[in-house]
Amino acid sequence: MPWRGIRDPYRIWVSEAMLQQTQVATATPYYARFVARFPTLAALAGARISEVLAAWAGLGYYRRARHLHEAARLVMREHGGRVPDDPQAFLRLPGVGRYTAGAVLSIAFDRPLPVLDGNVARVLSRQFALPVNARTAAGARRLWALAAALVPMRHPGDWNQALMELGATVCLPREPRCGACPVAKSCRARALGRPEAYPPAVSRRATERVRRAVALIERRGRVLVEQRHGALLAGLWEPPGVELANGASAQTAVAAKLAALGIGATLSDSGRRVRHAITHRAITVEVWSGRLTRTAPRRATLRWVERSHPALALTALARRLIARD
Numbered sequence: 638m639p640w641r642g643i644r645d646p647y648r649i650w651v652s653e654a655m656l657q658q659t660q661v662a663t664a665t666p667y668y669a670r671f672v673a674r675f676p677t678l679a680a681l682a683g684a685r686i687s688e689v690l691a692a693w694a695g696l697g698y699y700r701r702a703r704h705l706h707e708a709a710r711l712v713m714r715e716h717g718g719r720v721p722d723d724p725q726a727f728l729r730l731p732g733v734g735r736y737t738a739g740a741v742l743s744i745a746f747d748r749p750l751p752v753l754d755g756n757v758a759r760v761l762s763r764q765f766a767l768p769v770n771a772r773t774a775a776g777a778r779r780l781w782a783l784a785a786a787l788v789p790m791r792h793p794g795d796w797n798q799a800l801m802e803l804g805a806t807v808c809l810p811r812e813p814r815c816g817a818c819p820v821a822k823s824c825r826a827r828a829l830g831r832p833e834a835y836p837p838a839v840s841r842r843a844t845e846r847v848r849r850a851v852a853l854i855e856r857r858g859r860v861l862v863e864q865r866h867g868a869l870l871a872g873l874w875e876p877p878g879v880e881l882a883n884g885a886s887a888q889t890a891v892a893a894k895l896a897a898l899g900i901g902a903t904l905s906d907s908g909r910r911v912r913h914a915i916t917h918r919a920i921t922v923e924v925w926s927g928r929l930t931r932t933a934p935r936r937a938t939l940r941w942v943e944r945s946h947p948a949l950a951l952t953a954l955a956r957r958l959i960a961r962d
Contacts (some may be wrong), residue, residue, distance in 0.1 A: 639669060641798070646720035646745035647678040653740045654701045654732065661805070667696050679718055682709040690872055690950030697953060699873060704732025722746040735781070744794035751784035752797045753777070756804025761787075762836035763808060766825035770836040808832075847920045850887035851878030852895055853958060854902055854927035859941040860959045861933060862949065863898065869915075874940065874947075875955030878922070887923045895927070899934040902927040913954045924958060 638661060640652035651671060655664040674692050675681040681689065686706055693702035708730040712720055720741070721727050727738050735753075742748035753761075758771035758780050765783070769776035789796050807814045813832050815821050826832040853876050854861040862874040879894045881887055888904055895902055909924040933939060942949055944959050951959075 638665065644745050646722075646741055647681075648672055649744050650720065650737070650741045651705065653737050654705050655696060657701060657737075658698050659696060664696070667693070678709050678712060678720065681706060682713040686872065687950065691948070694873075694950040695953060695956065699870060699950075701732060703872075707731045708733065720745070722748065724748065724750060740797060743788070743797050747791075747793060749788050749790045749793045751781065751788045752801065753781050753784050754801060754804075756802075756808070757784060757797075757800045758804075759810065759836060760800055760804045760808045763813075763826035763832050764820065764824050766829060766835060768835065768837050770839045772839045776836070842917045845918045847918050848881040848883075848923070849878055849920050850881055850891050850923040850925060851876045851958060852891050852902065852904065852925050852927040853907065854900075854929060854933075856929065856941065859943055861900075861927075862940055862942055862947075862951070862955060862959075864938040864940075865952070866938075870952050872950065873952045873955075874942070874949045875952045876958055881923075888925065891925050891927075898936070898939065900939075901930040903930060911954070911957055913957070920954075922954065922958070 638652075640648055643649065652664070652668055655668055655671075671692050675684060675689070684706070686703065689702050689706045690699060693699060696702075711730055712718060716726070721730075722742060722745070724738055724742060727733055727742060728735070739750035739752040743750050743752070753771060755771070761767065761780055761783050762769060767779065767783075769779050771777045771780050787796075803818070803820075807818050811833065815824070815827050815832060818824065818827075821827055824832065826835045852861075860876065863877045865871055865873050865875065877891075877894055877898060877900070879890045881890055888906070891904060892902075895904075904925045904927050907924045907926045911922040911924065913920045913922060940949060942951075942959070947956075947959070
């Protein structure tokens with residue numbers, strides 16, 4: 638992992654932002670490209686948000702990129718370009734919570750602050766046979782208190798990284814590698830013969846099934862995309878589309894969407910169906926092929942993109958839709 642063994646708070650911060658809700662193997666190449674494009678906090682702060690989102694494209698959970706960019710600008714403006722090592726000051730930055738503060742400040746500045754992610758919570762729950770889950774408010778409070786009590790004054794960053802690595806590589810959710818665990822002898826869950834019973838499972842949010850239709854309009858090898866608005870994936874780009882009510886005609890809904898954008902096109906069902914998931918939403922996307930009947934209007938929220946090199950921050954769904962079969 639390229640962010641291990643460094644003390645640069647900016648790069649540690651970037652890595653921790655990327656690792657939220659993302660596996661290490663997925664985040665690693667994105668991290669390398671991101672810090673090559675924005676090697677310093679000043680470079681990130683000076684970039685346009687569209688550039689930041691384009692560099693982040695494909696990693697998902699784009700609010701992380703927006704917060705990181707906004708926070709970088711605040712650090713430049715209010716902290717002289719230096720990442721604050723004071724926990725309260727750092728916690729006031731956009732997107733920074735208790736975990737991020739603990740990870741960045743303990744590793745970069747030796748601040749004796751705890752961390753608690755899924756891996757650390759699992760290690761602590763098993764070590765002490767605590768029947769609590771960090772996904773519940775009460776469980777999180779108990780585990781945070783335990784993590785805070787255990788973090789050492791010396792080399793707290795090493796301690797925190799060790800706990801995270803132990804959970805990620807040895808104390809696995811299923812089939813934990815107890816034989817390779819350096820603290821197996823003190824593990825109460827192992828002594829009880831039930832390590833996988835800790836932490837106890839909690840009920841997940843019910844899956845919401847969504848039906849969506851999009852218009853794939855191509856011209857000279859380029860595809861028309863629209864910039865999204867609203868709370869979900871705002872600022873990203875994808876082919877014009879609309880969510881469908883139960884029983885609604887996809888063709889009618891897509892045609893109305895295009896008309897609202899000033900786009901005239903004939904539509905035909907491509908027969909292609911794409912399944913896509915965002916958090917608890919399971920989306921089935923109907924793809925409709927469109928042929929322009931008049932020139933598309935020039936708007937800031939409409940662009941033509943190359944299939945192979947879109948050069949815009951596309952949603953994950955958009956990249957799947959415009960990729961050639």
